[in-house]
Amino acid sequence: MTESQPLTASASEPEERALEAALRPKNLDDFVGQQRVRRQLSLVLEASKIRGRTADHVLLSGPPGLGKTTLAMIIAAEMNAPLRISSGPAIQHAGDLAAILSSLSEGEVLFLDEIHRMSRPAEEMLYMAMEDFRVDIVVGKGAGATAIPLELPPFTLVGATTRAGLLPGPLRDRFGFTGHLEFYATAELELVLRRSAMLMDMKVNSAGFAEVAGRSRGTPRIANRLLRRVRDWALVHGIEQIDARGASEALDMYEVDARGLDRLDRNVLHALCTKFGGGPVGLSTLAIAVGEETETVETVAEPYLVREGLLGRTPRGRIATAAAWAHMGLAMPANAVLAAGQGTLGFGPDDGDDQD
Structure with a gap:
């Protein structure tokens, strides 16, 4: 594992991906959590089967690792x-989408991950495909261009996005069901x-499960990854049943x-507290201080730190909260108390980036 790929990051090696696929639930009854979305989705699918039609298009939104692909x-x-x-990201031209749509069979389910990252021409083609099950293929250029209509078999589009706000309204409105995963x-x-x-033939007691779950950031993908690392630790140390102490030592x-x-x-919080007195400090300066890319700090570390109330975003930059100082075992100076009192823990429109 490289330093740029922490254990809780979403990236994984091929072996990890294969094992993750084996652990995926195969039906709604086996899918744990997300009860509201499960009930609503079950109703949509059951009604479609009763009518003998393809299911409505489905949009699933929420943070990574919560089960959208599953x-x-x-x-x-x-x-x-x-x-x-x-x-x-793989569909950057309308022709790319047309090739996929034209090869679909009747009733097939098309899953588009990170659908908000499609190109605008492809999005506009998708509007008609979702609503009327047809697309217009443009042949030629300029005044001699001709639109050839292509009929499509009924299909179900399942779109997944981590940033639903980036989807244009006309596209969102064409989904018959929208579910947000928590x-x-x-x-x-x-x-x-x-x-x-x-499924992995592991012996873990209740306290061991609780220890791993408590460190999993509320995300099943991370929980399964941590469990596999605990399994490796137990295998190397010859431990048959994993308890809270064993899980804690492994993690x-x-x-x-x-x-x-x-x-x-922890590097982000440590730098923020010790090098910048708790902030505020710009994102790019903070990233340089921990030796990471700005995007890595912003997309990998920052969301969880904000959600846990350990880091705040203000118009002047990032700040460490009182909880961050306590978690790092550091004394919070008076000027940091003042800065934290003026901060916000959200991602609102007034969140600043760099005062470098």
């Missing part, structure tokens, strides 16, 4: 339909871990602390 696979399985998988409670993550441990070795913070998270 739900897309479950939708295809519940509808007894084949699944085609692509992503927004972070998991610790008790729900324990259920996820119990199922995964059974401490992988630098994931009791609150779920990894090396990058």
Whole structure:
């Protein structure tokens, strides 16, 4: 594992991806958590089967690792339909989308991950495809261009996005069902871990599950990844049943602390507190101080630190909260108290970046 890929990051090696696929639930009954979305989605799919029609288009939004891809696979399985998988970044031209759509079979489920990153021409083509099941293929250029209509078989589009606000309104409105996935409670993550441990033939007691779940950032993908690292630790140390102490020792070795913070998270807080007196400090300056790219700090570390109330974003830059000083075991100076009192923990429009 490289320093730029902490254990709690979303990137994974091919072996990890293969194991993650094996741990994915295959139907809605096995899918843990997200009860509201599950109930609503189950109703949509059941009604479609009763009518004998393809299911309405589905948009799934929420942070990474909560099960959007898994739900897309479950939708295809519940509808007894084949699944085609692509992503927004892979569709940069209308022709790319036309090639995919024209090869779909009737009732097929098309899953587009990160759908908000599609190009605008492809988005505009998708409008007509979703609503009327047809696309216009433009042949030629300029005054001699001709639009050839191409009829499409009925299909179900499942779009996934981590940033629903970036989707244009006309595209959002064409989805028949929209579900937003929330972070998991610790008790729900324990259920996820119990199922995964059974599939991996691991012996873990209740306290061990609770220890891993508490460090998993409310995200099943991270919980399963941490459980696999605990399994490796137990295998090397010859431990048959994992308890809270064993899980804690294993995850401490992988630098994931009791609150779920990894090396990058702690480096950000340590630099903010010790080098900049708790802030405010600009994002690019903070990134340089921890030796990471600005985007890495902003997209990997910052969201969780803000959600945990450890870091705030203000018009003048990032600040460490009182909870951050306490978590790092540092005394909070008076000027940091004043700065924290003027901060905000949100991602509002007045959030500043750099006063470098």
